[in-house]
Amino acid sequence: MHAPSLFQLLLILGVALLLFGGRGRLSNIMGDAAKGITAFRKGLQDDGAASGEKKDDLVNITPKKDDTKTS
Secondary structure (H helix, E strand, O other): OOOOOHHHHHHHHHHHHHHHHHHHHHHHHHHHHHHHHHHHHHHHHHHHHHOOOOHHHOOOOOOOOOOOOOO
């Protein structure tokens, strides 16, 4: 097996610098993603409350079981 060329080493160094360089750029990106996910989940929970719906306001549309038939 041969040693990596200069171009390959520079490419690996560049990718590592993008991921881990610049005062924790990767951790900032992950923190922003976590905040977005948290806001999305909170928005899903608040969806029913924001529209003014309550559990009492919901209508049951499930068809009733026919008790006259015997199987």
